[in-house]
Amino acid sequence: MANIVRSDDVRTQNRAKIMAILRMKGSMSRTKLAQYTGLSAATITAITADLLERNVLLRKEAPKTTNSRGRPRVTLTFNPEFACVGVIVLQLNHIMMSIADYQGSTIFTDEITLETTTISSETLLEKLAGFFLAGMRTAGISTDQLRHVAVGVQGATDIHATKLRWSPIIQHQELQIKQSLEPVFRVPVSVHNDCNMIAQALRWNEPELFHSDFAAILLSQGIGMGLYHNGELVQGKRSSATEFGHMTYIPNGALCRCGRHGCIEAYASEYAIYRNAKMLGDNSEPCSDISQNEMDEIIAQAHDNVALAKSSYDRAGSAIGAGLASLFALLDPFPIAFVGTGSKAKDLLENSIRAAIGEMPMSFQPDQISMRFYEDKNPLISDGCAVTALIEVDKNINSNNGKVLKIAV
Amino acid sequence: MANIVRSDDVRTQNRAKIMAILRMKGSMSRTKLAQYTGLSAATITAITADLLERNVLLRKEAPKTTNSRGRPRVTLTFNPEFACVGVIVLQLNHIMMSIADYQGSTIFTDEITLETTTISSETLLEKLAGFFLAGMRTAGISTDQLRHVAVGVQGATDIHATKLRWSPIIQHQELQIKQSLEPVFRVPVSVHNDCNMIAQALRWNEPELFHSDFAAILLSQGIGMGLYHNGELVQGKRSSATEFGHMTYIPNGALCRCGRHGCIEAYASEYAIYRNAKMLGDNSEPCSDISQNEMDEIIAQAHDNVALAKSSYDRAGSAIGAGLASLFALLDPFPIAFVGTGSKAKDLLENSIRAAIGEMPMSFQPDQISMRFYEDKNPLISDGCAVTALIEVDKNINSNNGKVLKIAV
DNA sequence: ACTATTTTTTTTGAGGCTCGAATTAAAGAG
DNA sequence: CTCTTTAATTCGAGCCTCAAAAAAAATAGT
Numbered sequence: 001m002a003n004i005v006r007s008d009d010v011r012t013q014n015r016a017k018i019m020a021i022l023r024m025k026g027s028m029s030r031t032k033l034a035q036y037t038g039l040s041a042a043t044i045t046a047i048t049a050d051l052l053e054r055n056v057l058l059r060k061e062a063p064k065t066t067n068s069r070g071r072p073r074v075t076l077t078f079n080p081e082f083a084c085v086g087v088i089v090l091q092l093n094h095i096m097m098s099i100a101d102y103q104g105s106t107i108f109t110d111e112i113t114l115e116t117t118t119i120s121s122e123t124l125l126e127k128l129a130g131f132f133l134a135g136m137r138t139a140g141i142s143t144d145q146l147r148h149v150a151v152g153v154q155g156a157t158d159i160h161a162t163k164l165r166w167s168p169i170i171q172h173q174e175l176q177i178k179q180s181l182e183p184v185f186r187v188p189v190s191v192h193n194d195c196n197m198i199a200q201a202l203r204w205n206e207p208e209l210f211h212s213d214f215a216a217i218l219l220s221q222g223i224g225m226g227l228y229h230n231g232e233l234v235q236g237k238r239s240s241a242t243e244f245g246h247m248t249y250i251p252n253g254a255l256c257r258c259g260r261h262g263c264i265e266a267y268a269s270e271y272a273i274y275r276n277a278k279m280l281g282d283n284s285e286p287c288s289d290i291s292q293n294e295m296d297e298i299i300a301q302a303h304d305n306v307a308l309a310k311s312s313y314d315r316a317g318s319a320i321g322a323g324l325a326s327l328f329a330l331l332d333p334f335p336i337a338f339v340g341t342g343s344k345a346k347d348l349l350e351n352s353i354r355a356a357i358g359e360m361p362m363s364f365q366p367d368q369i370s371m372r373f374y375e376d377k378n379p380l381i382s383d384g385c386a387v388t389a390l391i392e393v394d395k396n397i398n399s400n401n402g403k404v405l406k407i408a409v
Numbered sequence: 410m411a412n413i414v415r416s417d418d419v420r421t422q423n424r425a426k427i428m429a430i431l432r433m434k435g436s437m438s439r440t441k442l443a444q445y446t447g448l449s450a451a452t453i454t455a456i457t458a459d460l461l462e463r464n465v466l467l468r469k470e471a472p473k474t475t476n477s478r479g480r481p482r483v484t485l486t487f488n489p490e491f492a493c494v495g496v497i498v499l500q501l502n503h504i505m506m507s508i509a510d511y512q513g514s515t516i517f518t519d520e521i522t523l524e525t526t527t528i529s530s531e532t533l534l535e536k537l538a539g540f541f542l543a544g545m546r547t548a549g550i551s552t553d554q555l556r557h558v559a560v561g562v563q564g565a566t567d568i569h570a571t572k573l574r575w576s577p578i579i580q581h582q583e584l585q586i587k588q589s590l591e592p593v594f595r596v597p598v599s600v601h602n603d604c605n606m607i608a609q610a611l612r613w614n615e616p617e618l619f620h621s622d623f624a625a626i627l628l629s630q631g632i633g634m635g636l637y638h639n640g641e642l643v644q645g646k647r648s649s650a651t652e653f654g655h656m657t658y659i660p661n662g663a664l665c666r667c668g669r670h671g672c673i674e675a676y677a678s679e680y681a682i683y684r685n686a687k688m689l690g691d692n693s694e695p696c697s698d699i700s701q702n703e704m705d706e707i708i709a710q711a712h713d714n715v716a717l718a719k720s721s722y723d724r725a726g727s728a729i730g731a732g733l734a735s736l737f738a739l740l741d742p743f744p745i746a747f748v749g750t751g752s753k754a755k756d757l758l759e760n761s762i763r764a765a766i767g768e769m770p771m772s773f774q775p776d777q778i779s780m781r782f783y784e785d786k787n788p789l790i791s792d793g794c795a796v797t798a799l800i801e802v803d804k805n806i807n808s809n810n811g812k813v814l815k816i817a818v
Numbered sequence: 819a820c821t822a823t824t825t826t827t828t829t830t831g832a833g834g835c836t837c838g839a840a841t842t843a844a845a846g847a848g
Numbered sequence: 849c850t851c852t853t854t855a856a857t858t859c860g861a862g863c864c865t866c867a868a869a870a871a872a873a874a875t876a877g878t
Contacts, residue, residue, distance in 0.1 A: 010864060010865075011863075011865090043865055045829090069823070071825050072873070236740050239741055242738075244739070329655040329656050333646075416864060438855080440856080450857085
């Protein structure tokens with residue numbers, strides 16, 4: 001239950017509402033804000049006056065609107081110079097970083113490759129921190145301006161966004177990312193599952209299609225999902241990730257990377273498609289380093305009607321479709337975004353996914369379900385992290401009345 | 410987002426908080442209420458004074474507490490005579506009704522059998538209304554006192570709790586229950602899935618075990634589920650029911666009552682167990698009228714180690730366990746209540762359920778998952794409906810400032 | 819050039835709510 | 849019969865939002 005008790009809580013809530021709308025729409029006049037929030041103009045004036053004085057907001061130069069009568073509206077935006085946020089994306093043997101201003105524009109971005117599986121947690125975290133700080137220096141941004149760093153990782157994070165609980169990209173069981181990076185960056189650090197960040201980015205970029213109920217499914221080495229239901233990210237009780245890839249497809253079926261048998265991932269991930277196309281057997285050890293060329297070749301074969309390649313993708317689609325059918329039994333149908341290199345095989349997968357969903361008993365047509373395909377996951381992960389970080393800063397401004405939260409060394 | 414805008418909304422919210430706590434705990438002194446809500450004593454006085462004056466609350470006669478010094482605390486309760494609520498439970502060929510006072514005590518209860526499958530919607534709804542009103546008369550309760558009627562049904566309801574969208578108990582596709590009963594009863598009517606009502610009742614009866622994250626699984630003719638996640642009932646976008654029974658267990662597997670193949674229900678429901686034990690084949694038409702005696706016999710056989718009977722239950726347990734494993738992949742493990750005649754076979758099911766869950770990759774022990782078994786579903790459904798109806802009345806008092814909501818004829 | 823009109827924003831005063839502090843109420847202890 | 853203890857109420861201060869009135873800043877018309 002929401003915990004609005006005193007009148008200052010009302011102010012906090014209404015200020016949050018204004019900031020959220022401004023975040024979403026980019027900029028807006030006070031009058032429009034009043035319309036969108038349902039608050040009176042007087043209240044909007046009071047709240048925005050406060051935010052303007054604190055330099056959170058900025059009066060935007062008149063966009064020289066259609067020449068109409070009346071006092072011209074003053075558009076308000078976030079002050080890009082008020083703060084900046086950092087993004088770190090940690091993937092198998094690969095790290096990306098970027099910095100965005102308070103308006104959300106990317107200021108700087110960089111990436112490196114790095115053997116994540118072989119080095120120790122300590123070294124990995126040190127490299128991570130060093131790489132990010134180097135980027136800050138290159139971009140010429142003082143650490144004083146930094147207000148939050150969001151880390152996107154492949155794998156299961158904990159629900160408090162502090163650590164990586166389990167991941168294929170590291171050997172060690174847990175990686176205490178927040179705990180070890182905060183003393184270095186001296187700002188709050190949060191850790192998020194990459195699929196959830198993709199969902200966040202899609203929600204941001206295409207709110208008409210992906211808003212309160214949708215899923216982003218990542219098709220690559222593994223199968224991940226970011227799921228929104230009723231406008232909220234679905235998370236576990238303890239871990240963040242909705243492990244769609246590890247729902248059961250065929251009991252006691254093919255060997256999954258997780259050690260179990262019959263997961264959706266054991267049929268739909270790159271290693272699953274690869275080993276099926278290469279006739280390595282369903283119980284052969286999952287390969288973790290299949291090159292994009294090899295996958296492209298299988299796709300090409302499938303397009304050339306090579307039976308084995310084609311059936312591998314059919315099987316993958318059926319596994320994904322069956323999983324979706326199960327989800328739809330629980331939550332009713334919703335639009336899906338397929339993200340990652342796997343969606344290069346869009347045309348090979350879509351039919352069998354729809355066919356598998358079509359087995360549903362309920363009264364809906366599988367072809368009515370909206371499916372989009374996005375080959376490039378990385379920009380989405382980055383954007384999702386940036387948005388997440390900005391929202392964290394917004395929250396912080398709101399609850400702490402703008403006092404900068406610095407972590408003691 | 411909650412929509413607290415003005416200071417009266419704050420009052421509404423805090424009043425709701427007080428009422429919710431009082432609903433849960435039954436009765437409480439003002440001082441304790443202050444502790445539980447976090448509100449100041451002054452505010453508690455203001456809000457309860459208002460509710461006392463409106464006859465919603467009652468000063469309870471001193472429970473002659475432990476003789477301690479100081480002014481004795483006055484315990485507050487809901488006024489049982491403030492209102493009463495009705496419950497109708499519609500099942501295959503069977504209707505139950507009951508009436509509860511505003512404190513939640515059942516005043517009257519009755520039931521009849523009735524061929525639900527053969528009669529028309531109109532006749533069914535007329536009978537339903539007539540039976541309930543007859544109960545009201547017998548109990549000597551005037552319709553003026555009635556404030557809400559909650560209808561519990563087996564099948565999928567819509568998310569607005571107005572109608573039965575699909576159900577095995579009726580032929581007709583939809584049953585507009587709210588729309589047709591409200592003009593008769595002249596109070597708000599809401600329609601709920603029976604499994605959700607079971608979950609509601611469990612949440613009420615055993616809050617230590619079943620609170621923010623748990624599931625109630627109904628094992629009988631079909632397989633249903635009421636699921637709470639993060640303290641909220643999980644519902645679809647359109648329909649209310651989390652159709653756990655129709656998640657896929659074996660793609661293209663046994664024939665389900667829904668017409669599809671391979672649903673969990675096609676392995677774990679009574680008809681599934683029955684047809685397997687009787688060697689009728691997985692694709693034989695589901696029987697809808699298996700007597701309890703016949704099921705008891707199969708259970709007895711299984712206890713006598715008759716292989717076929719035993720394996721039927723093993724298979725049922727595996728299907729349920731696999732479904733749970735998939736759910737746990739999405740939402741992390743939570744406690745489960747198994748409800749209905751199917752849980753008579755508790756000892757036959759539990760091991761195979763746990764074994765199937767045990768295939769999970771994540772770091773948790775299947776034997777740590779709490780499972781309870783409740784043979785008698787009907788009292789739980791009734792209780793759940795009563796609680797639901799009372800909560801609706803509470804909500805109504807709160808938002809409409811106590812004005813009685815009557816439906817125009 | 820100047821006034822009227824239109825639209826946006828700010829100012830002002832009223833009313834509602836919660837809170838802390840002070841006060842009153844209602845017991846038992848001595 | 850007074851003192852102590854605990855519960856509940858009263859009262860004034862401090863927020864917040866809102867509607868209405870006022871001010872600000874532009875265009876349109878003469």
